[in-house]
Amino acid sequence: MTIRTEDSALHFLPTSFRAMIIAGSYWVVSLSLTVLSGSLASLIGCLTACYLVDLRLHRQPLASLRTSTLLAACLLFWLTGLLVARLIVGSDWISNLVSPIAAFNSSEFLKWFVISASITVSLRCLAHRTSFGAVVEILFVAALFVMTLAAHRNGMIHRPFFIGDFALVRGIDPSVILMIFGCAAVLSLSALLMMENNQRRLPYHFVVLGLLCFSLFFYVRLFGLPTPRLTDDLGLTGQEQVGNGSQRENPFRDGENSANDREAPVAVVVFRDDYEPLNGAFYFRESAYSQFNGSMLDFTTREDMDRDLIEHFTNSRADAEQLPLSVDMRTRVRTTIGMLVPHRSPFGLVSPIAYENRSNPNNLRFKRTYDSYSLAPEYDFEFLLGRETGSEDWSQDVREQYLKLPDDARYQELAENLITNLRPEFANDPFAKAWAIKTYLDENGIYSLKNEHAYEPDPAGSFLFGDLTGYCMHFSFAATYLFRSIGIPARVGVGYSVPASNKAGGSSLLIQAVHGHAWPEIYFREIGWVIVDPAPQQTLVDMTTDPQNDLQQLLGDMLRNDASFEEFLSSQQSSFIKLRTLLTALYIIVSAILILAYLIKFYRLWAPYPGNSGQQHRFAYRAVLDRLSAIGLHRHYGESREQFALRASQIAPTIKAMTDSHLACSLGVPTSNRSNRQQWHLFQSTITREISSNTTIWKKMLAWINPFSWIMTR
């Protein structure tokens, strides 16, 4: 009877350990998928299942059930549980009986309990009964960890948010936490692996694995993480590869980019002044296509065109050469912009008049930070009626440049056609004409990221006179050509357009890749460049995105770098400052221990050579024992030297003779001088040779790496 209890106690430890590992993986994956009660339920379910299977599977009645029966029972359990969970949420009287929140919580609890319990039972049964079961189990745990951390590929360390936010708010580098996750995963997996076979090697392997993890930490602390590849090719923005400025790709081919990274953050804008756009979207202009190069519009190469644009970043302040006019109908807005990915030119809220470089509060996050001063329009469209177009400052040549378009009569034909129906009082009004063209595109254009026009000689023409299906590039180019065809100077503005609702009442605004945009602009005299952006009513793509308010606020706070934010941070850090110092102290202590361990290890290995002859038998024997412990062979507690020598003689036969000599020296007559340097030298070199010829290479490597090998020497 006593033997039986001891037996089950022996099984209890590995079972608990395994249960904890699997439960840990459930916890990790359920955190982002469910509420707290669900996570708890998955923990409980997993633990219950592990103990149930490991302690009961070999006994009746479970032992007599077939594996397939057990699996089917699990499936049934799962389905029943899910059904009941749905019923709990679905039925009115339960939510009336308890509160709806409680109903939801209990449903989540039941659901996750059922999921984790049935999966775990199946996995454990397979692991016990089949040869591949253990592999499936390990793959499962690995998959759960990988799924959780998969969002971090491409260096997006702010995801998942529950880790990223937690760390960033407290001023901890999220990479540390992610590495802890990674190390935990590695350790758990290796533990699972090793438990399947031989538990006796477990502590030994763990030391080496722990050492590897620590060295990874150490490396990252010293040299930092590898820099992720810069994502320049977000598409839709007219951005280019760095150093490839003159040879621009056809902007119409941007649309072929896959929409995978649509939500990728591009920049964050902090508004220093209050501003709400009248037309429902914030426009950030980066540059403009204004000069017709023979086949399509391109960045201007002329000094006297687009003088309102600021092309390059400077280290101080850069002012636009030409300011927008009618200042009384505009409001001054200062914004702070932090670019998360590099851009060729700075961009700012329309219309930007100056950029001022700003110290970067976080080099890891922001590629560039600057203040943008804008004169943002506050006029409505009525203000534009009856205005002349073009600037008085423009030379005739410049004006003609703004009116150039492909040599295609259909543009003018269409434009004339569109403006014929204008009411007589607006018949000659440029804005009214433009509005008529915009309305045509709004009503007839179809927004789609897929288009057939990219490889046409004139994509805009192909779009406009073809299926009218395209994206912002097509709309803006087509509109610009139509404007130009009837004498309205226009260009294509490029940058970002973010729905005003994304600001969500805060002061920061996150620009995402999906917000990249191009739009037509018209120059009105005494006003400046005015955006007349067609908005197709039919769309084939869902361009709505998750505004990511948490990230928006977080990055905004980080960028704002105010005293208040510092205070907020430090208040958050006060409890964690200890953690950081603790972590640093831990690094130092662990490193010191490691160095000390290596020093001791190599001192003990080499001390006998210069050692004095009286203690020769001790030092030499100890060195040999150290070598044996390094390959995992050490004397057990209570075992005599002779017994150990007998055991070790399978690897190094000479150890028997050496043990006898050693014992004769230490237990024999003290006066007899039997110690002889030469003799110990001989023993030692022989045994070293025997050990190295009788062990595998990986064991030898481990023996060298392991700093604590000598601890097991008794």
Next chain:
Amino acid sequence: MTSEITAQVTEIQSVSGSDAHAAANADLSTSVAVLRTLMDTLKRQVLGRDDVIELVIIALISDGHILLEDFPGSGKTTLAKALGEAIVNGSSTDEFIVPFRRIQFTPDLLPSDVTGVPVFDSNSNAFHFRHGPLFAHVVLADEINRTSPKVQSAMLEAMGEKQVTVDNVTYTLDDLFFVIATQNPLDLVGTYPLPTPQLDRFLFKITMDHIDRKSELDVLETYKERRDFGSSLVTVTRDQVLKARQQIDSYVHISPAVKTALVDISRNIREDDRVLQGNSTRSMVLLLPALQVSAALRGRDYVSAEDIQLLISRVLGHRIELAPGVSDMEKVLADNMRAPMDQLARSTLTG
């Protein structure tokens, strides 16, 4: 490979060894040779009992007595007789001492049947002491638990003091006086079991199992030859044995670490909850010479952990009384030995 190394080491050692040490080694090896001769003789006559023979030799040289627990017909008498006959009287002057005696203990045995009795000699008109069976080198006390406590106590006094007292006259027994007592472990009806303090007089209590199949076959094959061995066996003299006893005592070193380990083991045993009464200090004193002999038989001139492991359960097994409900003596001993033995092994490195 290994033999090469050993040869080289021996060469190195022989260059460095001191003369006194070499002389001691020579004396020791002569003694060990005597023991080996004795052992070989016994082994030729008693098959499949090498371990028991070794223990018997150890007990003989370390001046102890042994108690065999065995079934009838398992070779106890053969063993004891062979031992008695292997030691010839040599130069002994005492004509009353014979090599071997056997006493069958029965409930009606009287102390004088064991010790001897003064007999009136009508010729000389005086009492003459007629020597009992105890006056021998080797005495086999068969089924010692079947006799009355009175006889047992006379027997045990002889074993302890090496003398018998009859009518207030004390007669000294031989120096080599060595008792092999036996008792049947199962057939206990009508016996007087030896109490623990009396068991303390025996150095070893050896429980013998049946010999293995091959040895048993050998016994059947060779019983005729062994019956006819007679005088052809190699013998040793009583003086040689006594000298070996003395030399092993003086030349085999017992390190303080070994003594520490022994004391620690005893103390651990006494403190163990599973033990009602621990072993005596005397048992440890008796153990020391036995350890020395064991070491010498293994060609060492120092006592090592190996010797302790070999002997301690034989020595302590019958000296310890376990608490009610505890039966596994080996486990109790092993548990209590572990820490001191580990300490002993460690001490060779720490000095």
